[in-house]
Amino acid sequence: MPEVLKAPLVVEFPFTRSLGPVQSAFLTGLRERVVLGVRTGDGRTLVPPVEYDPVTAEELRDLVEVAPTGTVTTWAWNHAPRRGQPLDTPFGWALVRLDGADTSLLHALDAPGPDVLRTGMRVRIRWAAERSGAITDIACFEPYDGDPAESGAHSGEFEDTVTGIVAPARLDYTYSPGRAQSAYLGALSERRTVGERCPSCRKVYVPPRGACPTCGVATAEQVEVGPRGTVTTFCIVNIKAKNLDIEVPYVYAHIALDGADLALHGRIGGIPYDQVRMGLRVEPVWTPGARHPDHYRPTGEPDADYESYKELL
Amino acid sequence: MSKESVAVTGIGQTKHVAARRDVSIAGLVREAARRALEDAALTWADIDAVVIGKAPDFFEGVMMPELYLADALGAVGKPMLRVHTAGSVGGSTALVAANLVAARVHRTVLTLAYEKQSESNAMWGLSLPIPFQQPLLAGAGGFFAPHIRAYMRRSGAPDTVGSLVAYKDRRNALKNPYAHLHEHDITLEKVQSSPMLWDPIRYSETCPSSDGACAMVLTDRAGAARSPRPPAWMLGGAMRSEPTLFAGKDFVSPQAGKDCAADVYRQAGVADPRRDIDAVEMYVPFSWYEPMWLENLGFAEQGEGWKLTESGVTELDGDLPVNMSGGVLSTNPIGASGMIRFAEAALQVRGQAGEHQVDGARRVLGHAYGGGSQFFSMWLVGDRPPTS
Numbered sequence: 001m002p003e004v005l006k007a008p009l010v011v012e013f014p015f016t017r018s019l020g021p022v023q024s025a026f027l028t029g030l031r032e033r034v035v036l037g038v039r040t041g042d043g044r045t046l047v048p049p050v051e052y053d054p055v056t057a058e059e060l061r062d063l064v065e066v067a068p069t070g071t072v073t074t075w076a077w078n079h080a081p082r083r084g085q086p087l088d089t090p091f092g093w094a095l096v097r098l099d100g101a102d103t104s105l106l107h108a109l110d111a112p113g114p115d116v117l118r119t120g121m122r123v124r125i126r127w128a129a130e131r132s133g134a135i136t137d138i139a140c141f142e143p144y145d146g147d148p149a150e151s152g153a154h155s156g157e158f159e160d161t162v163t164g165i166v167a168p169a170r171l172d173y174t175y176s177p178g179r180a181q182s183a184y185l186g187a188l189s190e191r192r193t194v195g196e197r198c199p200s201c202r203k204v205y206v207p208p209r210g211a212c213p214t215c216g217v218a219t220a221e222q223v224e225v226g227p228r229g230t231v232t233t234f235c236i237v238n239i240k241a242k243n244l245d246i247e248v249p250y251v252y253a254h255i256a257l258d259g260a261d262l263a264l265h266g267r268i269g270g271i272p273y274d275q276v277r278m279g280l281r282v283e284p285v286w287t288p289g290a291r292h293p294d295h296y297r298p299t300g301e302p303d304a305d306y307e308s309y310k311e312l313l
Numbered sequence: 314m315s316k317e318s319v320a321v322t323g324i325g326q327t328k329h330v331a332a333r334r335d336v337s338i339a340g341l342v343r344e345a346a347r348r349a350l351e352d353a354a355l356t357w358a359d360i361d362a363v364v365i366g367k368a369p370d371f372f373e374g375v376m377m378p379e380l381y382l383a384d385a386l387g388a389v390g391k392p393m394l395r396v397h398t399a400g401s402v403g404g405s406t407a408l409v410a411a412n413l414v415a416a417r418v419h420r421t422v423l424t425l426a427y428e429k430q431s432e433s434n435a436m437w438g439l440s441l442p443i444p445f446q447q448p449l450l451a452g453a454g455g456f457f458a459p460h461i462r463a464y465m466r467r468s469g470a471p472d473t474v475g476s477l478v479a480y481k482d483r484r485n486a487l488k489n490p491y492a493h494l495h496e497h498d499i500t501l502e503k504v505q506s507s508p509m510l511w512d513p514i515r516y517s518e519t520c521p522s523s524d525g526a527c528a529m530v531l532t533d534r535a536g537a538a539r540s541p542r543p544p545a546w547m548l549g550g551a552m553r554s555e556p557t558l559f560a561g562k563d564f565v566s567p568q569a570g571k572d573c574a575a576d577v578y579r580q581a582g583v584a585d586p587r588r589d590i591d592a593v594e595m596y597v598p599f600s601w602y603e604p605m606w607l608e609n610l611g612f613a614e615q616g617e618g619w620k621l622t623e624s625g626v627t628e629l630d631g632d633l634p635v636n637m638s639g640g641v642l643s644t645n646p647i648g649a650s651g652m653i654r655f656a657e658a659a660l661q662v663r664g665q666a667g668e669h670q671v672d673g674a675r676r677v678l679g680h681a682y683g684g685g686s687q688f689f690s691m692w693l694v695g696d697r698p699p700t701s
Contacts, residue, residue: 005445013374018337018431020335021340051339051343051385052384056357057384057389167374175443177444198560201560203561213556214561232463235513238508238510241440244448252458252459261561266447267449311561313460
């Protein structure tokens with residue numbers, strides 16, 4: 001059995017967040033070195049603040065300032081900080097109840113080692129030198145043995161408020177196309193197209209996925225199809241996609257390779273885009289080093305009869 | 314024991330727009346939920362459970378957003394469920410909520426669906442670069458355009474039918490204060506001369522990208538009796554799915570869609586949908602899907618759906634109005650779009666659709682589909698409770 005392929009897949013996007021009134025005040029406050037909580041119906045102060053009362057569901061808008069000092073309510077040691085974390089040396093993740101707050105805020109706690117951390121220890125905010133209205137305006141917490149800091153009495157009203165943030169997200173996967181696709185890709189490297197036949201309905205799947213989605217049984221019998229095929233339907237793409245190096249307009253087509261029981265998708269070339277038609281007979285065009293056919297071009301055969309491909313659109 | 318009857322007694326929507334930068338996601342869903350509660354004259358305490366839906370998490374990049382939204386939806390201490398079936402999710406979310414009432418698990422359920430598309434980029438979210446695959450396309454339009462061409466070939470429909478749908482839906486949207494697109498200067502010529510994006514789909518025949526939420530209060534007969542406004546009654550509801558791609562798949566008229574509609578009609582005692590149903594809110598993200606779904610849902614024979622559109626039957630004052638609200642073509646917060654169809658169907662039978670009300674609408678179908686035409690959800694609502 002050929003080797004099953006694997007490759008890294010990184011999914012990354014800078015999401016934007018509209019903050020709404022409460023988070024807007026909270027993050028603008030951090031920029032100004034002010035920590036704001038919100039007062040609930042039962043008189044508690046929640047830090048970080050939320051927009052809606054967790055008990056009554058009522059809207060919360062009563063912002064109150066709390067102190068930049070507080071108490072660790074629990075913690076865990078992070079031996080190996082990863083990319084994008086608040087500190088690049090080992091640190092503690094701590095829940096800190098700021099003086100004046102009834103709930104705890106999660107942040108990094110800078111300390112020489114886990115031995116010095118304990119529940120109940122006193123800490124204070126270390127502010128970032130440059131602040132923009134983000135949770136990272138708190139660089140981290142640090143041990144503190146002075147008196148509780150006075151909380152100010154900020155109203156939560158600011159000029160030039162932060163109304164949105166950008167939250168970059170990144171996920172690292174290892175992608176494997178599986179046995180059937182790996183075999184398909186292996187055959188493509190020899191410029192052959194090999195699908196798999198369902199043992200139950202006898203349909204030939206190209207590309208194969210290792211199972212028949214209709215019958216729910218594994219497929220294994222390999223069947224070479226093509227190389228020629230029929231354009232069963234298509235569209236003309238006039239939008240240049242950022243991540244695609246294809247000039248527009250181009251034709252994106254469903255192509256039923258001879259012997260296949262469903263169409264695969266490919267680009268049509270070697271013919272003006274406005275002359276492509278359903279039923280056009282095509283063959284793959286390979287370029288050196290490419291995994292897939294670059295595109296399909298007309299074979300010059302007469303067009304296929306609609307009846308011959310109408311189930312393969 | 315027979316099923317409990319399910320009534321819609323509260324409906325709330327946000328004004329759908331391109332970007333709601335003034336609210337968080339929590340603030341957005343809250344707005345729709347509050348309006349639904351006010352419509353039903355209920356408070357958070359009257360709600361027994363919350364069922365929420367949205368499209369893929371990638372669209373806003375908040376993983377499991379239902380956890381963070383529990384406070385905003387008054388769900389603390391109550392069951393809260395999330396439903397996900399791609400673009401049809403708004404419909405399937407409503408049906409999961411309805412089933413909880415029908416099964417007498419809960420008496421009054423708040424159901425809500427939303428999308429805040431301005432926080433991301435759906436085209437990106439749908440076009441991840443998968444290793445070993447050849448990148449050929451970006452976005453949904455290129456995926457659906459070949460199927461539309463297949464429909465045109467199969468039915469022999471004239472090229473202009475798609476533009477007629479877009480022109481109708483955009484004019485209907487002018488009568489709906491919650492619709493995203495309000496193109497006051499729309500003309501048929503403008504639709505027909507808009508740029509061809511994915512031939513045969515023109516720019517004006519595609520849906521917008523919207524921020525919005527839609528909520529409904531579903532309740533049992535006792536709850537409906539206390540409702541200050543006329544309820545809408547669920548007469549039938551069903552979901553079906555099928556694989557995205559399989560040998561023999563009919564993208565023009567998927568079997569799962571036909572089966573889903575047949576199930577709804579059987580439950581509701583509908584023998585002839587064309588005769589027995591007064592209006593339809595169907596999921597039409599690209600204009601040509603109106604004639605395609607008219608056939609799939611049994612309102613026309615195969616290949617004949619475009620004739621209903623072309624002859625004006627689906628106009629607001631036609632014999633079978635379709636997408637009175639302006640439809641997905643005028644408003645598309647993806648996760649909410651299906652629920653908006655369901656809610657607009659309910660508004661019609663309650664007689665509360667305002668300027669886009671169809672006179673005498675007694676039985677109206679709400680329809681949603683999603684993925685690569687692989688998930689379907691539908692309900693039929695009426696102005697009277699089911700007889701059986």
